[in-house]
Amino acid sequence: MRENLALRRLMNDLGLTQAELARRTNIALGDLTGKPGLVSERTVYNWLSGVTRWPPAKHREALRAVFGCTGPDLGFSRPDKGRRVPPEDDVRRRAFMMAVGGATLAVGSPEMTAPRRIGRADVEQLKARFAGVIASDHRHGGRLSVESRAVALADEALALQQAGTASQRIRAALFACAASFMSSAMWAAIDGRRFDAAQRYHERAARLAAMSDDGAIQFRIWSHAGSLYRHMRRPGDALAANDVARGLPIARRDPLFASLGHARHAAIHGLTGDSNAVRRSIGRAQESLNRADFEAIRPVWITAHFDQAELDSLGLAAYLALGRYEDAEAHAHRSLGLLRPHMQRSRAITSARLARAQLVPHQATFALSEVLPVDGFGRWR
Structure with missing residues (x-):
C-alpha cells in the first residue's frame, strides 16, 4: 500500500481533519444523490493509507465537489489491468463489443471512419444547460452540488473539442461554454466560502476564457x-x-x-x-x-x-x-x-x-x- 500524499496535501491546504472531510463528503453526497452520505473517518483513513486506491464513482464525484479536483488529481489511481474490472466497466465493455460485432462488416465504410462534426446545435445545447446552472445558483447559492455540476459540464464542453471536427468559431464557442461553467463553479465556491477551490477554478476559467476570445x-x-x-x-x-x-x-x-x-x-x-x-x-x-x-x-x-x-x-x-x-x-x-x-x-x-x-x-x-x-x-x- 502507498500513502495518498496528494489527498493529504489537499486536506492540509484546507485545514481538514479526517472527520471534517467525511462530513463535507457526506454533504456533497446528499446534494448529489438526495440521500445522506455514509462516509466515515475510517473511509477517509482508507483513502489516505492507500487501502482504497479507487473509490466508488459517487465518492469521487463528491470529492470533486469538495476539492474541485478529479480522481487522479486527488491521488487515486485506477485498478491495474490484472485486477478485477468494476461492474460498470463490464457493462461498457459489453456494450462496446456488441457495437463492434454489429458493425464488423462496415469497418471500411465512410460512415464508420468519418469523424463527427461538432456544430452550432451542440453549442446551443450547452448554453441551455448553462441556463439551468444559473437558475440553480439563484435558488440555492453556493451548494456543493451546483459547483460539482458546473465542473462536470465544463469537462463535457471540453470533451467535445476532442470528439470530432469543428470550425474555429465553434471551437472558440466551446471554450467559452467551458469557461462559463467553470466561472459558475467558481461563484458557487465563493458563495460557499470555499476560497481555495474558487482560486483554482479562477485560474482554469481564465485560461479557457482566453482561448475563447469571448469578452x-x-x-x-x-x-x-x-x-x-x-x-x-x-x-x-x-x-x-x-x-x-x-x-x-x-x-x-x-x-x-x-x-x-x-x-x-x-x-x-x-x-x-x-x-x-x-x-x-x-x-x-x-x-x-x-x-x-x-x-x-x-x-x-x-x-x-x-x-x-x-x-x-x-x-x-x-x-x-x-x-x-x-x-x-x-x-x-x-x-x-x-x-x-x-x-x-x-x-x-x-x-x-x-x-x-x-x-x-x-x-x-x-x-x-x-x-x-x-x-x-x-x-x-
Missing part, C-alpha cells in the same frame, strides 16, 4: 475574482481584479457591464473605508444603468442577475462595510422591493444584511445600558 465571459471571470478577493478581505487584489473586468472592451461598449463593474468597485471600496470612492462608484454605476438598453441581447448570466435591485444590494454591502448603517438600510429596502421572484439567494442575503444594518448600531447601546441606566426616551440619565 463577456472574461468580464464575468475577472469580476468574480474581484468578489472573491473582497470576501477574503484583500481589497488591493480585489480592486486590481475588478479593474481587469472594467477595462475590457465590453465594459466600455455596454453600459450594463460598466454598471456592474462600478457597483462591485463600490463594494470593494467599502472595505478600504473610502466613503468618497464608494459614493463616486455607486453614482457611476447608476448613471451607466440608466443608459443601458435592457432589450439588447446579452448572456443569460448577466440578464438574470444584474439590475437595479442588484446595484442596490452592492450599495448595501459597501455602506455596511463603511459602518454607515442608515445608508445601508436604505439600499437594502430598495433592493428587496425590486428583486425579481427567482432571486431567492439574493433575497436571503439582502435580508440578512438588512438585519445586520438594523442591529449593529444598537449593540453598543445594549452593552452600555448594562452599566449606564437609560430613561424611557432612550437618553442617558
Whole structure:
C-alpha cells in the first residue's frame, strides 16, 4: 500500500481533519444523490493509507465537489489491468463489443471512419444547460452540488473539442461554454466560502476564457475574482481584479457591464473605508444603468442577475462595510422591493444584511445600558 500524499496535501491546504472531510463528503453526497452520505473517518483513513486506491464513482464525484479536483488529481489511481474490472466497466465493455460485432462488416465504410462534426446545435445545447446552472445558483447559492455540476459540464464542453471536427468559431464557442461553467463553479465556491477551490477554478476559467476570445465571459471571470478577493478581505487584489473586468472592451461598449463593474468597485471600496470612492462608484454605476438598453441581447448570466435591485444590494454591502448603517438600510429596502421572484439567494442575503444594518448600531447601546441606566426616551440619565 502507498500513502495518498496528494489527498493529504489537499486536506492540509484546507485545514481538514479526517472527520471534517467525511462530513463535507457526506454533504456533497446528499446534494448529489438526495440521500445522506455514509462516509466515515475510517473511509477517509482508507483513502489516505492507500487501502482504497479507487473509490466508488459517487465518492469521487463528491470529492470533486469538495476539492474541485478529479480522481487522479486527488491521488487515486485506477485498478491495474490484472485486477478485477468494476461492474460498470463490464457493462461498457459489453456494450462496446456488441457495437463492434454489429458493425464488423462496415469497418471500411465512410460512415464508420468519418469523424463527427461538432456544430452550432451542440453549442446551443450547452448554453441551455448553462441556463439551468444559473437558475440553480439563484435558488440555492453556493451548494456543493451546483459547483460539482458546473465542473462536470465544463469537462463535457471540453470533451467535445476532442470528439470530432469543428470550425474555429465553434471551437472558440466551446471554450467559452467551458469557461462559463467553470466561472459558475467558481461563484458557487465563493458563495460557499470555499476560497481555495474558487482560486483554482479562477485560474482554469481564465485560461479557457482566453482561448475563447469571448469578452463577456472574461468580464464575468475577472469580476468574480474581484468578489472573491473582497470576501477574503484583500481589497488591493480585489480592486486590481475588478479593474481587469472594467477595462475590457465590453465594459466600455455596454453600459450594463460598466454598471456592474462600478457597483462591485463600490463594494470593494467599502472595505478600504473610502466613503468618497464608494459614493463616486455607486453614482457611476447608476448613471451607466440608466443608459443601458435592457432589450439588447446579452448572456443569460448577466440578464438574470444584474439590475437595479442588484446595484442596490452592492450599495448595501459597501455602506455596511463603511459602518454607515442608515445608508445601508436604505439600499437594502430598495433592493428587496425590486428583486425579481427567482432571486431567492439574493433575497436571503439582502435580508440578512438588512438585519445586520438594523442591529449593529444598537449593540453598543445594549452593552452600555448594562452599566449606564437609560430613561424611557432612550437618553442617558
